[in-house]
Amino acid sequence: MSKSNIEQGILKRVNKNYNEVSNFLNPQFEICSELNTIIYEINTCVLLDLHKATITLTNYLLERLLKIALIYNEAGIGPVEDLNDLDNIFKEPNRKYGDITLEKSIKKCREFDLITDDEECILHERIRKLLRNGFSHADSSKILKDLPDEYKMFQGSFSNPNEVREVFLNTKINPTFQALHMTEYATLQAFPYYKFVFNLIFKIEKRLKETVN
Incomplete structure (x- = not known):
């Protein structure tokens, strides 16, 4: 493929997707500004129709969001007068939350009212089990589990074009067909998933600010 x-x-995709992505291009985070670079990368993926990359990066965004929410919840979000104090402020919260699993992050965020019951359910049942495991862990089993065990297909022959026969295949266990199903799923789910996590950032920031009032 030539450079032109x-x-x-690329230009065709950017023109097609720009209006939908434009509201996400300049986020004004008050606490979680370190997420700006991740947001920029995800926006680029959305603009270019890189659906699986969008989901995988959004998985990273979500895991990082929940961890830093827990860290800020313990360390505080107020100004620090002496920068020499920064290490002591963040050392213990980072040790406690920096390497915990997504499952534990979700539970802890709910425990501290950083997420609601409904958000916890969505994060556990839909995002952690499907989108996160399905793409970051390359496990398609739960995403594809409700598909039929058999699909009727037709096999043709180049040597005998008039000969067509029926075949029945389980497309959930064949890597080639798994890839087709996962691509279709990613195309439908990538942007709604990103929007959910993007909006969750602002909700968590609001709840963090409420803890100091």
Whole structure:
């Protein structure tokens, strides 16, 4: 593929997706500003229709969001007068929360009212088990489990074009068909998932600010 073809393809996708992505291009985070670089990368993926990359990066965004929410919840969000105090402020919260699993992060965030019951349910049942395990862990089993065990297909022959026969295949266990199903799923779910996590950032920031009032 030539450079000009690549450029044309990129421009076409950016023009198609820009209006939908434009509201996410300049987030005004008050606490979680360190997430700006991740947001920029995800926006680029959305603009270019990189759906699986969008989901995988959003998985990272979510895990990082919940961890820093717990860290700020314990360390505080107020100004620090002496920068020499920064290490002591963040050392213990980072030790406690920096390497915990997503499951524990979700539970802890609910414990501290950083997320609601409904958000906890969505994060556990839909995001952790499907989107996170399905893409970051490359486990398609739960995403595809409700598909039929057999699909009727038709096999043709180049040597005998008039010969067509029925075949029945389980597309949930064949890597080629798994990839097709996962691509279709990612195309439908990537942007709604990103929007959910993007909006969750602002909700968590609001709740963190309420803890100091």
